[in-house]
Amino acid sequence: MIQLLKIEWLKLKNYAAFIVLSLFFILGILGSNYAVFYLKKNFIDQADPTKMIASSSPYDFTYTWQTTSYVSGFLLVLPGLLMILLVTNEFSFRTHRQNIIDGWSRKNFIDVKIVMAVIAALISTVLVFITAMLFGFASGSSFSLLGIENIGYFFLKAISFNMLALLFAVLVRRTGFAIGLFFIYLGFENIIWAILQGLSMKFKIEYGFDIGYMGNYLPLNASDGLLHFPKNAVVDMAKNSSKMPHDYMYVSLALALAYLVIFYAWSRNRIIKTDL
Amino acid sequence: MPVLTIESLRKDYGRIQALKGVSFSVPKGCVFGILGPNGSGKTTLLGVISDILKPTAGSYKLFDEEPADHHRRQIGTFLETPNFYHYLSAVQNLTISAAIKQRGEDDIEKVLETVNLAQRKNSRFSTYSLGMKQRLAIASCLLGSPDVLVLDEPTNGLDPVGIAETRELIKKLAQQGKTIIMASHLLDEVEKVCTHVAILKKGELVTTGKVDEILANEDIVEVGAADLGRLQQAARQLHGYSSMKQSESILQFYYPLGTANLENVNRFFFEQNIVLNHLQLKKKSLESKFFELTN
Structure with a gap:
């Protein structure tokens, strides 16, 4: 495998899109987290003093793992995009043959x-880990590993994104088409997600029927559903009534893993069994 | 030991049958041409033995063994189009090919010299002309000096100088004892370069064997007489022809190129008391041979 990875690196290291997307990703993670950090500190907290009492900075330790993972999650389309390019390049150059x-x-x-x-998911995760630490220290709190499981959820989300991107690339083969379809799918899943979340609440409130947030059982939202922005304690108290559906995190987690197995088996099967 | 043995190979694309049960074998050390018009299944056949197409039925062996990845590493294959990373240079592309073939990088320079690409070795592949791309593909086949080369239409898209150079290269490689399997739709090319040939037509094997036996140029003498029976009887005494065929009311005698003599034939039958009512010499061109074989 080391030998195979060396060859893959030869393909990658001189690829301009790889360098550009990696830079965007790194700057994006630092920038978006800084934006949230800055806005929260200088605008939201000052505008609403009650929140200042109720919550400290979302980048204080124990929260920073969760906040950084959640905020950075939106940028995972970039490594996904890179995965699509890497695989569809092979098809368009016919180098897969x-x-x-x-x-x-x-x-x-x-x-x-x-x-x-x-590996791309691992590197993204390491980057998020470092960013979370940076902002944790920047917010002036003392180091703690409490809530570190959120970094794990981020890793799961990153793998899910990359593997779904890989599957799209293997199935569609054409670069533009695969990228387009990937984005359409992301939008589509989020629409279905919103509808299912609404239905879940309706089931619970009107019929007392609790099957959790169904939106979080969808392929990409299963891993995404594990990550939230840290809840504001006051708002949370108001919301945290028994009226809302229960958040079955273990179901989401199990489903996220199951979807990964499907992405893995499907893309592998496609390459191994069909004409190239 | 045959380098390649194909047994009843079949490949369907939906309803289209690209190969309809083809069998032949390629002996070691020959230049083996796979000849056929466009769409006859040549590339499909080479695709199957390169493991990029899955056969519908049948099997093949490489070096008399069940095909495996390490066999392909010992074969330099150029299939259909030059397939390289557009954003990488010739050297970078060949480094990848050499790594996959598990060969050293030391002969990259040498193979680029062989195909006259040394001067442009650091230019990106996307800046190459069609002929240069083609030559890079041939260079890639030569990496690690494999004993077997598979070339699909290697002179396609080259200019006349490139065509001549490539054919010379193939002959030179053959002299070094390498086995070359080459697909072509150009009869002339197969005749000039190959020692053996398999002719495909619409996915079926028409014939296979040595080039000089199959693509032999012949003179054909056609004769006819009122009494065909007597004509046939007398023909047994006629010398010099290699085969005889009867078509309707005439007999055809096949002579090695340039040896048929109408006067002698006429005199022979006249001396046997047979008066010919039809006597004609037909020169058979390679093209008509090709049409005969493939139509």
Whole structure:
């Protein structure tokens, strides 16, 4: 696998889009978190003094893991985009054929791409971890690993994004089409998510029927549903009535893993079994 | 030991049958042409043995073994189009190919010299002309000096100089004892370069064997007489022809190129008391041979 990854690195290191997207991603994570950090500190807290009492900065330790993971999650489309480009490039240059012709097995070809998706998720996660620490210290609180599981949820979300992007690339093959479809799917899933969230509340409130937030059972929202912006304690108290559906986190977690297995098996099967 | 053995290979694309049960084998050390018009299944066949297409039925062996990844690493294959990373240079692309083939990088310079690309070795692939892309693909096949080369229409898209150079290169490689499997729709090319040939037509194998036997140029002498029976009887005494065919009311005698002599034929039958009512010499061109084989 190390040998395969070395070859993959040869393809990647001179690819302009890789450098540009990576830069956007790094700056995006730092920038978006800084924006939230700055806005909260200088505008929201000063405009509403009650909130100042109720909550400290969302970047204080214990919260920073959750806040940074949540805010950075929106930028995961960038590594997803890179995954799509890496795979559809092979199809448009027909190098997916040449790699096999030259002696890779079909399994080599798809497995190294899957490992790339995992590595990209790992690097993103490390970046978020460092950013969370940075802002945690910047907000003047003392270090704590409480809430670190949110970094794990971020990793899960990052893998889910990358693996879904990989699946789209393998199924669609054409760069523009795959990217377009990926974004349409993201929008589409969020519309369905909103409808399902509404239905879940309706079920609970009107019929006393609690199956949790169904929107969080969708492929990308399963991992996304694990990440929230830290709740404001006061607002939370008002909201946290038994009227709302229960947040079945373990169902979301299990489903997120199950979807990953599907993305993995489907894209692998596609490459191994069909004509290239 | 055959380098490649194909057994009853079939490949369907939906309702279209691209290969309809093709079998043949490629002996070691030959230049083997796969000849056929466009759409006859040549590239499909090479795609199957390169593991980028899954056969519908049938099987193939490489080096007399069940095909495996390491076999492909020992074969330099150029299939259909030059497939390279557009944003990388020739050297960067060949570095990737060499790594996949598990060969060293030391002969990258050498193969680029061989195909006359050394001067442009650091230019991006996307800036190459069609002929240069083609030559880079051939260079990639030569990496690690494999014993077997598979070339799909290697001279397609090259200018006349490039075509001549490529054919020379193939001959030179053959002299070094390499086995070359080459698909072409150009009969002339197969005749000039190959020692063996398999002719495909609409996914079926028409014939296979040595080029000089299959694509032999022949003179055909057609004769006719009122009494065909006597004509046939007398023909047994006629010398010099290699085969005889009867078509309707005439007989065709096949002679090696340039050896048929109408006067002698006429005199022979006249001396046998047979008066010919039809006597004609037909020169058979390669093209008509090709049409005969593929139509």
